[in-house]
Amino acid sequence: MNYQIIIKRVDTVNELEGYWSDEDLIHLLEKFNYPDGATAEKKNLPELLEMAISDYEPNEAAEIVLTYKLSEELNEGQIQQISHNMLIDKVCEEYPEIHLQGRLFHTNQLLFKAYNGKFPNAKASVVHFSMTPDEDKTAKVLTKENVLKLLNNGLSDRNLIKRLFDDQISQNIPFPEAEGIIWELKTDDNVNYTLVTSENWINNEDLISSEFESILEEIIEEV
Incomplete structure (x- = not known):
């Protein structure tokens, strides 16, 4: 199916509001030995957590937060290694x-916020775009894999995704890595989309055209 793609804008951000819920912040405060988070005003939770975190050595704090978020997928040794490497x-x-x-x-x-820059400052890209099928076609919900394949024609050859996954993004074969490359993909009408990813994967310089066409082919599953 042929699609008309329009890139509206790319926002570069240092954090994504709403990722850490009030419940997350309260649990983390407990892990940093601040037991009164549940009774604190919700608006004060982020500041309280930053203060609680700063009482610890950076690598110790990193290990606590990593354990909270990733202990089901990483073992203790991996978390300790990452906590040191993050600095x-x-x-x-x-x-x-x-x-x-x-x-x-x-x-x-x-x-990074809690320690005023002792950790490297990573950035994310929020890409706002539309993907409109041919006039006689009804727009369908696009997957992360679909979106990356359709964006291919508008990406520079220097783009990291194209350099690492050229076959997957340009051919009608599965692209399972797309699920991890795109962190969030949202749409209200199956035409206008917002995606969130690392600036390392997609940034303003990677997008060489604001309007272009792409064809989405049916994926041929590997046997």
């Missing part, structure tokens, strides 16, 4: 398990 590198951009990079980004930025 040196943008682990959220380099970690080989792509599906964990989004959560690592949110953890990194929470710690």
